[in-house]
Amino acid sequence: ARTDWALTFADTTVAPLPQGEPRIDVSLAGDEIASVGRYVHVPEEWQRRQRAASTRNLIIQILVSVMFGGLLVGAAIAGMIAWSRGSYAPRIFLLAAALVLLFSVVDFANNWPSLLADVSTAVPLQVQLIGIVAVAGIGLTVLSAMVGLASGALPPRLLPLGRVPDGDAVRLALAAGFFGAAITAAAAFLRTPAWARFPSVDALGTVSPMLSVAFGPLAGLLMSTAIVLTALLAIDRMTASWTQRRVTGAIALGAIGFLAGGVPTGAHAGGWLLGGAIMAAGLVALYVTLLRFDPTLVTLALGAMAAVRALSTGAQRPFPGALAASVAAAVLVLLLSWWWFG
Numbered sequence: 001a002r003t004d005w006a007l008t009f010a011d012t013t014v015a016p017l018p019q020g021e022p023r024i025d026v027s028l029a030g031d032e033i034a035s036v037g038r039y040v041h042v043p044e045e046w047q048r049r050q051r052a053a054s055t056r057n058l059i060i061q062i063l064v065s066v067m068f069g070g071l072l073v074g075a076a077i078a079g080m081i082a083w084s085r086g087s088y089a090p091r092i093f094l095l096a097a098a099l100v101l102l103f104s105v106v107d108f109a110n111n112w113p114s115l116l117a118d119v120s121t122a123v124p125l126q127v128q129l130i131g132i133v134a135v136a137g138i139g140l141t142v143l144s145a146m147v148g149l150a151s152g153a154l155p156p157r158l159l160p161l162g163r164v165p166d167g168d169a170v171r172l173a174l175a176a177g178f179f180g181a182a183i184t185a186a187a188a189f190l191r192t193p194a195w196a197r198f199p200s201v202d203a204l205g206t207v208s209p210m211l212s213v214a215f216g217p218l219a220g221l222l223m224s225t226a227i228v229l230t231a232l233l234a235i236d237r238m239t240a241s242w243t244q245r246r247v248t249g250a251i252a253l254g255a256i257g258f259l260a261g262g263v264p265t266g267a268h269a270g271g272w273l274l275g276g277a278i279m280a281a282g283l284v285a286l287y288v289t290l291l292r293f294d295p296t297l298v299t300l301a302l303g304a305m306a307a308v309r310a311l312s313t314g315a316q317r318p319f320p321g322a323l324a325a326s327v328a329a330a331v332l333v334l335l336l337s338w339w340w341f342g
Contacts, residue, residue: 003030011038019043053267060263067259068227075150075230082153089155096222097148103219104140110212114205143223150226157233164294173297173341176290177304183282184305185312187261187275193268199318213314213325217306217333225299225340231256232287232295242292250284257283296341303337306330 004027011022021041027034082088119128164172203209203216231252236242239249257280264272291297307330314326 004028004034019046049267053264053269056269057263060259064259064262067256071227071231072146072150072223075153075226076146077149078230079149079151079153082156083149087153087156089152092155093148093152095148096151096226097144100147100219100222101140101144103215103222104144106215107212107219108136108140110206110208110215113207117205147223147226150230151222154226154229154233158229158296161236161295162293163296169294169297169341170300172290172294173300174304176286176297177301178308180282180286180301181305181308183278184309187278189275190271190278191261191268191275192265193271196265196268199316200313201318203322204319209319210321210325210328213310213322214328214332217310217329218336221302221306221333221336222340224302225337228302229295229298232291232298235287236292236295242288250288253284253287254280257281299341300337303334303341306333306337 007026007028009024009026011024014022017040020043023039023041025035025037025039027036079088079093083090083093115132119125119132163169203212206212235249235252238252239245242249258276260283261272261276261279286301291301310326310329310333314323314329317323
Protein backbone atom coordinates (compact mmCIF):
# COMPACT_ATOMS: atom_id res chain seq x y z
CA ALA A 1 0.00 0.00 0.00
CA ARG A 2 3.02 2.32 -0.01
CA THR A 3 3.16 5.22 -2.47
CA ASP A 4 6.72 6.42 -1.83
CA TRP A 5 9.76 4.40 -2.85
CA ALA A 6 13.53 4.98 -3.02
CA LEU A 7 15.27 2.83 -5.63
CA THR A 8 19.05 2.54 -5.95
CA PHE A 9 20.75 1.37 -9.14
CA ALA A 10 24.40 0.70 -9.97
CA ASP A 11 25.43 2.97 -12.87
CA THR A 12 27.02 0.52 -15.30
CA THR A 13 27.62 3.26 -17.89
CA VAL A 14 30.59 4.45 -15.81
CA ALA A 15 33.82 2.47 -15.80
CA PRO A 16 34.44 0.54 -12.55
CA LEU A 17 36.28 2.53 -9.90
CA PRO A 18 39.24 1.32 -7.78
CA GLN A 19 37.07 2.02 -4.73
CA GLY A 20 33.38 2.71 -4.37
CA GLU A 21 30.60 2.34 -6.93
CA PRO A 22 28.76 4.85 -9.17
CA ARG A 23 25.06 4.77 -8.25
CA ILE A 24 21.76 6.39 -9.16
CA ASP A 25 19.02 7.09 -6.63
CA VAL A 26 15.41 7.46 -7.83
CA SER A 27 12.62 8.63 -5.51
CA LEU A 28 9.01 7.78 -6.44
CA ALA A 29 5.92 9.60 -5.17
CA GLY A 30 3.00 7.44 -6.17
CA ASP A 31 3.18 7.02 -9.93
CA GLU A 32 5.56 9.99 -10.47
CA ILE A 33 9.33 10.38 -10.24
CA ALA A 34 10.08 12.89 -7.47
CA SER A 35 13.88 13.10 -7.86
CA VAL A 36 16.89 11.49 -9.51
CA GLY A 37 20.43 11.81 -8.14
CA ARG A 38 23.84 10.45 -9.12
CA TYR A 39 26.64 9.85 -6.62
CA VAL A 40 29.55 7.58 -5.76
CA HIS A 41 28.97 5.14 -2.94
CA VAL A 42 31.91 5.47 -0.52
CA PRO A 43 33.12 2.27 1.18
CA GLU A 44 33.07 2.21 4.96
CA GLU A 45 36.79 1.40 5.09
CA TRP A 46 37.57 4.64 3.22
CA GLN A 47 35.42 6.60 5.67
CA ARG A 48 37.30 5.10 8.60
CA ARG A 49 40.62 6.11 7.05
CA GLN A 50 39.36 9.64 6.53
CA ARG A 51 38.20 9.92 10.14
CA ALA A 52 41.61 8.70 11.33
CA ALA A 53 43.32 11.21 9.02
CA SER A 54 41.13 14.02 10.35
CA THR A 55 42.13 13.19 13.92
CA ARG A 56 45.80 13.12 12.94
CA ASN A 57 45.49 16.44 11.10
CA LEU A 58 43.84 18.02 14.13
CA ILE A 59 46.76 16.97 16.33
CA ILE A 60 49.24 18.36 13.80
CA GLN A 61 47.28 21.62 13.59
CA ILE A 62 47.44 21.95 17.38
CA LEU A 63 51.21 21.39 17.28
CA VAL A 64 51.64 24.04 14.58
CA SER A 65 49.50 26.54 16.49
CA VAL A 66 51.31 25.86 19.77
CA MET A 67 54.75 26.22 18.18
CA PHE A 68 54.21 29.44 16.23
CA GLY A 69 51.77 30.91 18.73
CA GLY A 70 54.22 30.12 21.50
CA LEU A 71 57.04 31.76 19.55
CA LEU A 72 54.98 34.94 19.14
CA VAL A 73 53.85 35.01 22.78
CA GLY A 74 57.38 34.30 23.99
CA ALA A 75 58.74 37.04 21.74
CA ALA A 76 56.16 39.50 23.10
CA ILE A 77 57.07 38.62 26.71
CA ALA A 78 60.77 38.99 25.91
CA GLY A 79 59.94 42.38 24.37
CA MET A 80 58.23 43.55 27.55
CA ILE A 81 61.21 42.44 29.62
CA ALA A 82 63.62 44.21 27.25
CA TRP A 83 61.48 47.37 27.39
CA SER A 84 61.56 47.35 31.19
CA ARG A 85 65.35 47.15 31.05
CA GLY A 86 65.68 50.02 28.60
CA SER A 87 66.97 47.85 25.73
CA TYR A 88 64.09 48.47 23.36
CA ALA A 89 62.97 50.45 20.29
CA PRO A 90 59.53 51.96 21.13
CA ARG A 91 59.19 53.55 17.68
CA ILE A 92 59.44 50.13 16.03
CA PHE A 93 56.82 48.83 18.46
CA LEU A 94 54.38 51.60 17.54
CA LEU A 95 54.99 51.23 13.80
CA ALA A 96 54.62 47.45 13.79
CA ALA A 97 51.53 47.42 16.01
CA ALA A 98 49.83 50.22 14.06
CA LEU A 99 50.53 48.66 10.65
CA VAL A 100 49.41 45.17 11.65
CA LEU A 101 46.24 46.60 13.21
CA LEU A 102 45.53 48.72 10.11
CA PHE A 103 46.01 45.86 7.67
CA SER A 104 44.01 43.47 9.86
CA VAL A 105 41.08 45.89 10.22
CA VAL A 106 40.97 46.44 6.45
CA ASP A 107 41.00 42.67 5.89
CA PHE A 108 38.29 42.16 8.54
CA ALA A 109 36.02 44.80 6.97
CA ASN A 110 36.61 43.39 3.50
CA ASN A 111 35.62 39.89 4.71
CA TRP A 112 32.31 41.11 6.13
CA PRO A 113 30.11 39.21 3.61
CA SER A 114 31.76 35.90 4.54
CA LEU A 115 31.30 36.66 8.24
CA LEU A 116 27.61 37.40 7.71
CA ALA A 117 27.18 34.15 5.81
CA ASP A 118 28.33 32.19 8.86
CA VAL A 119 25.95 33.69 11.44
CA SER A 120 23.27 31.49 12.97
CA THR A 121 19.57 32.02 12.26
CA ALA A 122 18.68 30.83 15.78
CA VAL A 123 20.22 33.89 17.52
CA PRO A 124 19.26 37.57 17.04
CA LEU A 125 21.40 39.13 14.34
CA GLN A 126 22.28 42.24 16.34
CA VAL A 127 23.63 40.17 19.23
CA GLN A 128 25.83 38.13 16.89
CA LEU A 129 27.15 41.20 15.08
CA ILE A 130 28.08 42.87 18.36
CA GLY A 131 29.87 39.69 19.45
CA ILE A 132 31.74 39.39 16.13
CA VAL A 133 32.92 43.01 16.20
CA ALA A 134 33.86 42.87 19.90
CA VAL A 135 35.79 39.60 19.65
CA ALA A 136 37.53 40.71 16.46
CA GLY A 137 38.45 44.07 17.96
CA ILE A 138 39.98 42.51 21.05
CA GLY A 139 41.72 39.75 19.12
CA LEU A 140 43.20 42.02 16.46
CA THR A 141 44.37 44.54 19.06
CA VAL A 142 46.08 41.86 21.17
CA LEU A 143 47.67 40.28 18.08
CA SER A 144 48.94 43.66 16.85
CA ALA A 145 50.35 44.46 20.29
CA MET A 146 52.20 41.13 20.44
CA VAL A 147 53.73 41.66 16.98
CA GLY A 148 54.71 45.18 18.01
CA LEU A 149 56.28 44.04 21.29
CA ALA A 150 58.23 41.31 19.49
CA SER A 151 59.40 43.70 16.76
CA GLY A 152 60.51 46.42 19.15
CA ALA A 153 62.91 44.06 20.90
CA LEU A 154 64.68 43.08 17.68
CA PRO A 155 66.86 46.15 16.84
CA PRO A 156 68.90 46.13 20.10
CA ARG A 157 69.44 42.39 19.75
CA LEU A 158 70.55 42.76 16.12
CA LEU A 159 73.07 45.54 16.75
CA PRO A 160 75.91 43.32 18.10
CA LEU A 161 75.58 40.86 15.21
CA GLY A 162 77.30 40.99 11.85
CA ARG A 163 75.90 42.90 8.89
CA VAL A 164 76.31 42.55 5.15
CA PRO A 165 76.76 45.79 3.12
CA ASP A 166 73.39 47.06 1.92
CA GLY A 167 74.16 46.55 -1.77
CA ASP A 168 75.12 42.92 -1.25
CA ALA A 169 72.33 42.45 1.31
CA VAL A 170 69.60 43.19 -1.21
CA ARG A 171 70.96 40.75 -3.78
CA LEU A 172 71.61 38.03 -1.24
CA ALA A 173 68.22 38.47 0.43
CA LEU A 174 66.38 38.32 -2.90
CA ALA A 175 68.33 35.20 -3.84
CA ALA A 176 67.42 33.66 -0.48
CA GLY A 177 63.78 34.62 -1.01
CA PHE A 178 63.63 33.06 -4.46
CA PHE A 179 65.35 29.93 -3.16
CA GLY A 180 62.83 29.76 -0.32
CA ALA A 181 59.95 30.27 -2.78
CA ALA A 182 61.24 27.42 -4.95
CA ILE A 183 61.59 25.12 -1.94
CA THR A 184 58.10 26.07 -0.74
CA ALA A 185 56.60 25.44 -4.18
CA ALA A 186 58.26 22.04 -4.46
CA ALA A 187 57.07 21.09 -0.98
CA ALA A 188 53.53 22.28 -1.75
CA PHE A 189 53.50 20.21 -4.94
CA LEU A 190 54.47 17.09 -3.01
CA ARG A 191 52.05 17.78 -0.14
CA THR A 192 49.00 18.44 -2.32
CA PRO A 193 47.33 15.47 -4.04
CA ALA A 194 46.10 15.88 -7.61
CA TRP A 195 42.44 16.24 -6.60
CA ALA A 196 43.25 19.21 -4.33
CA ARG A 197 45.14 21.30 -6.91
CA PHE A 198 42.80 24.08 -7.94
CA PRO A 199 42.89 27.91 -7.87
CA SER A 200 41.79 29.59 -4.65
CA VAL A 201 38.53 31.51 -4.99
CA ASP A 202 38.26 32.57 -1.33
CA ALA A 203 38.62 36.23 -2.32
CA LEU A 204 35.27 36.08 -4.11
CA GLY A 205 33.57 36.02 -0.71
CA THR A 206 34.82 39.53 0.12
CA VAL A 207 33.56 43.02 -0.65
CA SER A 208 36.48 43.64 -3.03
CA PRO A 209 38.38 40.54 -4.22
CA MET A 210 41.15 42.70 -5.69
CA LEU A 211 41.66 44.49 -2.36
CA SER A 212 41.79 41.13 -0.59
CA VAL A 213 44.54 39.88 -2.89
CA ALA A 214 46.51 43.15 -2.88
CA PHE A 215 46.52 43.77 0.89
CA GLY A 216 46.28 40.17 2.12
CA PRO A 217 50.05 39.44 2.50
CA LEU A 218 51.02 42.68 4.29
CA ALA A 219 50.03 41.87 7.88
CA GLY A 220 51.36 38.33 7.49
CA LEU A 221 54.74 39.67 6.37
CA LEU A 222 55.24 41.72 9.54
CA MET A 223 54.02 38.86 11.71
CA SER A 224 56.21 36.23 10.07
CA THR A 225 59.21 38.59 10.19
CA ALA A 226 58.82 39.02 13.95
CA ILE A 227 58.41 35.28 14.54
CA VAL A 228 61.22 34.09 12.25
CA LEU A 229 63.71 36.74 13.37
CA THR A 230 62.99 35.99 17.02
CA ALA A 231 63.48 32.27 16.42
CA LEU A 232 66.76 32.79 14.53
CA LEU A 233 68.12 35.10 17.24
CA ALA A 234 67.21 32.51 19.88
CA ILE A 235 69.00 29.80 17.91
CA ASP A 236 72.02 32.08 17.43
CA ARG A 237 72.19 32.58 21.18
CA MET A 238 71.64 28.88 21.93
CA THR A 239 74.40 27.82 19.55
CA ALA A 240 76.77 30.70 20.42
CA SER A 241 76.74 31.94 16.80
CA TRP A 242 76.80 28.38 15.45
CA THR A 243 79.91 27.36 17.36
CA GLN A 244 78.25 25.10 19.94
CA ARG A 245 75.28 22.71 20.07
CA ARG A 246 74.89 22.75 16.30
CA VAL A 247 72.88 19.53 16.23
CA THR A 248 70.35 20.95 18.68
CA GLY A 249 70.12 24.14 16.65
CA ALA A 250 69.64 22.22 13.41
CA ILE A 251 66.86 20.13 15.00
CA ALA A 252 65.10 23.27 16.22
CA LEU A 253 65.36 24.90 12.79
CA GLY A 254 64.20 21.72 11.11
CA ALA A 255 61.15 21.53 13.35
CA ILE A 256 60.18 25.10 12.45
CA GLY A 257 60.63 24.44 8.74
CA PHE A 258 58.80 21.12 8.88
CA LEU A 259 55.73 22.50 10.68
CA ALA A 260 55.65 25.67 8.55
CA GLY A 261 54.09 23.61 5.77
CA GLY A 262 50.86 23.15 7.72
CA VAL A 263 48.73 20.02 7.93
CA PRO A 264 48.34 17.24 5.34
CA THR A 265 45.57 17.39 2.77
CA GLY A 266 43.17 14.57 3.59
CA ALA A 267 44.90 11.24 4.16
CA HIS A 268 47.86 12.14 1.93
CA ALA A 269 50.62 11.77 4.56
CA GLY A 270 53.54 10.48 2.46
CA GLY A 271 53.82 13.62 0.32
CA TRP A 272 53.34 15.79 3.40
CA LEU A 273 56.28 14.13 5.16
CA LEU A 274 58.51 14.51 2.10
CA GLY A 275 57.48 18.14 1.58
CA GLY A 276 58.09 18.92 5.25
CA ALA A 277 61.55 17.33 5.06
CA ILE A 278 62.40 19.53 2.08
CA MET A 279 61.21 22.63 3.94
CA ALA A 280 63.24 21.69 7.01
CA ALA A 281 66.42 21.03 5.01
CA GLY A 282 65.98 24.28 3.06
CA LEU A 283 65.63 26.40 6.21
CA VAL A 284 68.68 24.81 7.84
CA ALA A 285 70.72 25.34 4.66
CA LEU A 286 69.65 28.99 4.39
CA TYR A 287 70.53 29.71 8.00
CA VAL A 288 73.89 27.95 7.97
CA THR A 289 75.09 29.45 4.68
CA LEU A 290 73.61 32.97 4.86
CA LEU A 291 71.14 34.11 7.50
CA ARG A 292 73.39 33.50 10.51
CA PHE A 293 75.83 36.07 9.11
CA ASP A 294 73.11 38.75 8.85
CA PRO A 295 69.67 37.88 10.27
CA THR A 296 68.19 41.17 8.98
CA LEU A 297 68.12 39.57 5.52
CA VAL A 298 65.07 37.64 6.75
CA THR A 299 62.84 40.68 6.15
CA LEU A 300 63.71 41.03 2.46
CA ALA A 301 63.79 37.27 1.92
CA LEU A 302 60.27 36.86 3.33
CA GLY A 303 59.11 39.78 1.19
CA ALA A 304 60.48 38.12 -1.95
CA MET A 305 58.79 34.85 -1.01
CA ALA A 306 55.47 36.62 -0.42
CA ALA A 307 55.77 38.42 -3.76
CA VAL A 308 56.40 35.17 -5.66
CA ARG A 309 53.48 33.53 -3.85
CA ALA A 310 51.18 36.41 -4.78
CA LEU A 311 52.20 36.30 -8.44
CA SER A 312 51.73 32.54 -8.63
CA THR A 313 48.22 32.92 -7.18
CA GLY A 314 47.30 35.62 -9.69
CA ALA A 315 48.75 33.65 -12.61
CA GLN A 316 46.01 31.05 -12.09
CA ARG A 317 43.37 33.73 -12.88
CA PRO A 318 40.80 32.52 -10.30
CA PHE A 319 38.62 35.60 -11.01
CA PRO A 320 38.71 38.65 -13.30
CA GLY A 321 41.37 41.12 -12.18
CA ALA A 322 43.24 38.57 -10.07
CA LEU A 323 46.47 38.96 -12.05
CA ALA A 324 46.51 42.76 -11.70
CA ALA A 325 45.73 42.48 -7.99
CA SER A 326 48.53 39.94 -7.51
CA VAL A 327 51.01 42.26 -9.26
CA ALA A 328 49.92 45.06 -6.91
CA ALA A 329 50.35 42.69 -3.95
CA ALA A 330 53.86 41.77 -5.07
CA VAL A 331 54.84 45.44 -5.43
CA LEU A 332 53.34 46.40 -2.05
CA VAL A 333 54.91 43.52 -0.17
CA LEU A 334 58.34 44.20 -1.69
CA LEU A 335 58.11 47.89 -0.81
CA LEU A 336 57.01 47.07 2.74
CA SER A 337 59.82 44.56 3.23
CA TRP A 338 62.40 47.02 1.86
CA TRP A 339 61.11 49.82 4.12
CA TRP A 340 61.00 47.52 7.15
CA PHE A 341 64.50 46.24 6.39
CA GLY A 342 65.72 49.86 6.43
